[in-house]
Amino acid sequence: MSGVPRVPLILGLAGLIPFIWGALTYLNDDLHAWGTQTIGARFVGPYVQLFYGSVILSFMSGVLWGFATKTSGSRATVFYTLSVLPALWAFFKTGGGPISAGINLMYGFAGLLVLDAIFAYWRLTPVWWLRLRVTLTAIVIACLAVGVYL
Known part of the structure; x- marks a missing residue:
């Protein structure tokens, strides 16, 4: 992660x-039981991943919106429109049960990475942005896959 500033990397x-945590508590029954007892059923297994994943996709829409402010005219219209897609995806595609919601979040994060690449291509992001986003997205999709495919 060379070149990524320390604070964005840590956060x-x-x-x-x-x-x-969701993946670990899905894979380990003892950890799942401890987590359920200690912090509640909503904060273990795929449930924490699905809720948090929806929040993060919405948050990332806001980040992209901020990048879109660097444009103007018809180009701004395109980038503002693209920026709201992750939040809309999370809103419309995360119902219907944990498996379909998990799959749709995986697609949502993959789509977000495509948007990150588009915004980076148009030099709307910091130069290190895509390097950070590729790594984070790969880990997120792998963790969601635990709840979907195992």
Whole structure:
């Protein structure tokens, strides 16, 4: 992660905790039981991943919106429109049960990475942005896959 500023790197990695925790509590029954008893059923297994994943997709829409402010005219219209897609995806595609919601979040984060690449291509993001986003997205999708495919 060379070139990624320390604070965004630390906060980005910290943002992975609910995804990793969800995967670990899905894979380990004892950890799941402890987590359920200690912090509640909503904060273990795929449930924490699904809720938090929806929140993060919505948050990332806001981040992209901020990048869109660097444009003007018809180009701004395109980038503002693109920026709201992750939040709309989370809103419309995370119902219907944990498996379909998990799959749709995986697609949502993959789509977000495509948007990150588009925004980076148009030089609307910091130069290190895509490097950070590729790593974070790969970990998020891997963690969501635990709840979907195992």
